[in-house]
Amino acid sequence: MMFFGRKTTFAHGIHPPESKDDTSGERIRQFEFAPVLVVPLSQHIGKPALAIVREDQEVLRGQCIAEADGFISVSMHAPVSGTVRRLGLTPSITGRMTQGIFIEPFPGSTQEIMGGTPIDSASASPDEIIRAIQAAGIVGLGGAGFPTHAKLRIPDDKSVDTLVINGAECEPYLTADHRVMVEHAADVMAGIPYLMRATGAPRAIVAVEANKPDAADALREAIPDGAAITVEVLPVKYPQGAEKMLITALLGREIPSGGLPLDVHALCVNVATTAEIGRLLPQGAGIQERVITVGGPAVKRKGNYRIQIGTPIRFVLETVGVEDDITRVFLGGPMMGQAVSSLDIPVTKGTTGIIAFTERETGHVGNTTVYPCIRCGHCVEACPIFLNPSTLGLLAINDQHQQMADEFHLMDCFECGCCTFVCPSHIPLVQHFRVAKRAVRKAQAEARASEVKA
Amino acid sequence: MTSLQKTLEIRSSPHIGSGNSVDTIMFHVVLALVPVSAYSIYAFGLTSLLTLLTAIAACVVTEHLLCRLNGRATTVGDWSVVITGLLLGLTLPPGIPLWMVAVGGVIAVGLGKFLFGGLGYNPFNPALVGRAVLQATFPVALTSWPVMPADRFSSLPTSTLAWPFVEPTYDAISGATPLAAWKFEQQTTATADLLFGSTTGSTGETCAILILLGGVYLASRRMMSWHIPVAILLTVAMFSGILNLADPTTYASPLFMLLSGGLMLGAVFMASDMVGSPMTRKGCVIYGVMIGVLVVLIRVWGGMPEGVMYAILLGNAAAPHIDNLVQPRVYGSAKTQEGGT
Numbered sequence A: 001m002m003f004f005g006r007k008t009t010f011a012h013g014i015h016p017p018e019s020k021d022d023t024s025g026e027r028i029r030q031f032e033f034a035p036v037l038v039v040p041l042s043q044h045i046g047k048p049a050l051a052i053v054r055e056d057q058e059v060l061r062g063q064c065i066a067e068a069d070g071f072i073s074v075s076m077h078a079p080v081s082g083t084v085r086r087l088g089l090t091p092s093i094t095g096r097m098t099q100g101i102f103i104e105p106f107p108g109s110t111q112e113i114m115g116g117t118p119i120d121s122a123s124a125s126p127d128e129i130i131r132a133i134q135a136a137g138i139v140g141l142g143g144a145g146f147p148t149h150a151k152l153r154i155p156d157d158k159s160v161d162t163l164v165i166n167g168a169e170c171e172p173y174l175t176a177d178h179r180v181m182v183e184h185a186a187d188v189m190a191g192i193p194y195l196m197r198a199t200g201a202p203r204a205i206v207a208v209e210a211n212k213p214d215a216a217d218a219l220r221e222a223i224p225d226g227a228a229i230t231v232e233v234l235p236v237k238y239p240q241g242a243e244k245m246l247i248t249a250l251l252g253r254e255i256p257s258g259g260l261p262l263d264v265h266a267l268c269v270n271v272a273t274t275a276e277i278g279r280l281l282p283q284g285a286g287i288q289e290r291v292i293t294v295g296g297p298a299v300k301r302k303g304n305y306r307i308q309i310g311t312p313i314r315f316v317l318e319t320v321g322v323e324d325d326i327t328r329v330f331l332g333g334p335m336m337g338q339a340v341s342s343l344d345i346p347v348t349k350g351t352t353g354i355i356a357f358t359e360r361e362t363g364h365v366g367n368t369t370v371y372p373c374i375r376c377g378h379c380v381e382a383c384p385i386f387l388n389p390s391t392l393g394l395l396a397i398n399d400q401h402q403q404m405a406d407e408f409h410l411m412d413c414f415e416c417g418c419c420t421f422v423c424p425s426h427i428p429l430v431q432h433f434r435v436a437k438r439a440v441r442k443a444q445a446e447a448r449a450s451e452v453k454a
Numbered sequence B: 001m002t003s004l005q006k007t008l009e010i011r012s013s014p015h016i017g018s019g020n021s022v023d024t025i026m027f028h029v030v031l032a033l034v035p036v037s038a039y040s041i042y043a044f045g046l047t048s049l050l051t052l053l054t055a056i057a058a059c060v061v062t063e064h065l066l067c068r069l070n071g072r073a074t075t076v077g078d079w080s081v082v083i084t085g086l087l088l089g090l091t092l093p094p095g096i097p098l099w100m101v102a103v104g105g106v107i108a109v110g111l112g113k114f115l116f117g118g119l120g121y122n123p124f125n126p127a128l129v130g131r132a133v134l135q136a137t138f139p140v141a142l143t144s145w146p147v148m149p150a151d152r153f154s155s156l157p158t159s160t161l162a163w164p165f166v167e168p169t170y171d172a173i174s175g176a177t178p179l180a181a182w183k184f185e186q187q188t189t190a191t192a193d194l195l196f197g198s199t200t201g202s203t204g205e206t207c208a209i210l211i212l213l214g215g216v217y218l219a220s221r222r223m224m225s226w227h228i229p230v231a232i233l234l235t236v237a238m239f240s241g242i243l244n245l246a247d248p249t250t251y252a253s254p255l256f257m258l259l260s261g262g263l264m265l266g267a268v269f270m271a272s273d274m275v276g277s278p279m280t281r282k283g284c285v286i287y288g289v290m291i292g293v294l295v296v297l298i299r300v301w302g303g304m305p306e307g308v309m310y311a312i313l314l315g316n317a318a319a320p321h322i323d324n325l326v327q328p329r330v331y332g333s334a335k336t337q338e339g340g341t
């Protein structure tokens, strides 16, 4: 791509099979209401929301049921009209139990969405927009779960020259963002002005991978006249959807280690998040549902569904039907998604996909023997951060966590899994690195704690 | 919905893999060596077949026994030891006493591989370690090229079955290898003979085309970094080409340099061995250039006609250091540059 004077993608990365055909052509369908929905108070990075409903209270769909606790926190809204049955613990994807609000839908309710004060993108002040986004309960729908409004408040010494709308969706199997772009391009275009106004960004780029030409076309058609919005098509490569990679691919800028896109005057917002902002803010409503890819070889009726937040995974899978040889279910894509420990985990705002595998896909086909590192260098050629996973892996086996961090940039690893994917020795590299990173963070925290005491 | 009652696996991501596996890669290397081996059996007959079989058997048995003795599960199933055996056999002259072949195999695996910790930990190519020790111990046997009997498929040169530690007797010693002929007698060999292997030489070093074919097969399956052989061969061609241009009477033509001796086999199958070569692409190129330069230096100015073995061993020794030199800058770790890096 250098021939054209500018890189259109990032260095390294991998090309896993896309496995998107089963769901990418299907229209989004509305999902049924589960008999009981559980809205966890913590679905985002930051402080859990504070519940403002009581047991047996009746709530309306879209009504605020928990308020943000501080700036790095967002509100929660009732996903259905129904009765609050109890406030209690629910399993979560982290493996820990968290507080949740259990709601039983009214039978036969029309389930109309309750709106509030509309916010106009042209006349509202940046501050009003940021507050409205927080009140709408919006977090990064790409899976990270960071409160979106918190990203939008730009410190005085920083500025944004480009707003990047992330429609890369580089994870195999996932097509939810793809369908949102095709079917709700207008919402995306309605959401962008709020973000531009809140951040002062003079232009926006929607980045789409080349395997979604219909999405790029729909978006281009939906661009309002005179808007400083462009759609860029990038070559398909994993992990292009990672903020760092995407910004490098689009703008040729490198985000400093430990830094944010803001450090290079860019801001990255997921495309589904943008569409949600464009859909909700004009009616003053909050998030009650999201589009999720339910797929993978073990799922019978694969597709993209608009599913209420709080719907238990078990209900989703029972409704779509699963094959008998189902072995693994994970939330998100197969590269970074987390396997569920319990099917009672509810769908949250960060759930991009519910993917179920059978024995055929789990494990590398046939052979899962772990061999010693043969220094083939595949991992080195795959790591988009230019780490040396081979060396890190050898150190990890000997628990040299501190050395991994000090000399080999362990903390820059963002756990994309490319190294593990390519390793012919089947060494669980990224799995080692997660453990090592946790150990280093813990050691750092302990060091700080003892300093305070001293 | 009974299928949802059963316990699901909880593993951390990634949930998919490339399907690549060490044993598959190694098996394909063996496959890629089959044509070369077959040709060497065709060219040199029974003695070559026995040499290859002995080398493989010695290597496999040594690895198996050493694993057992150390209470580890045997690792012969990963095919890498078969490659070591095959490569060792292919670098030996036809008619070499079989007991020497066996000793070479034991040394290759015991000293070259197991002592360092087995697959992945051996800094040097085990087959070359075996070959180097043999060359130092039995210099005469390693440089004697017996004339093949006319009925090469039914009879053996007497040296093949020589008793251990008895000086082998040779029925007849053929002319020197093309490289030795050039170095010591200033004779060159026709290119076609080199390409198709109708010359004297180690069992597997003679047919350049089949070696290249094997290499192309592996590179096309992305089981070998093609950068290494290409860098070596280009370097040798360019370096010897410059010398040849300067003085065609003293220095052989680049084509001759490329096709003679163990260069092809070494470049395609030994220098490219993943374990002993650098991990980064840039490192591989530097490593290849270094080996290429060394090959020409040793061949032209060294005391020996052939330098591939030593060049690769030196390259192996340098590989980790080359990796350190070209370790890419970690993303975002240095000053950020606008407009790309």
Ligand code: SF4
Pocket (backbone or CB within 6 Å): A382, A383, A384, A385, A386, A387, A389, A412, A413, A414, A415, A416, A417, A418, A419, A420, A429, A430, A433
């Ligand atoms: S998981 Fe970490 S080390 Fe492995 S490729 Fe991704 S960033 Fe690199």
Ligand code: SF4
Pocket (backbone or CB within 6 Å): A372, A373, A374, A375, A376, A377, A378, A379, A380, A389, A390, A393, A419, A422, A423, A424, A425, A426, A427, A429, B279
């Ligand atoms: S991919 Fe695996 S075997 Fe190859 S160098 Fe990396 S860690 Fe070693």
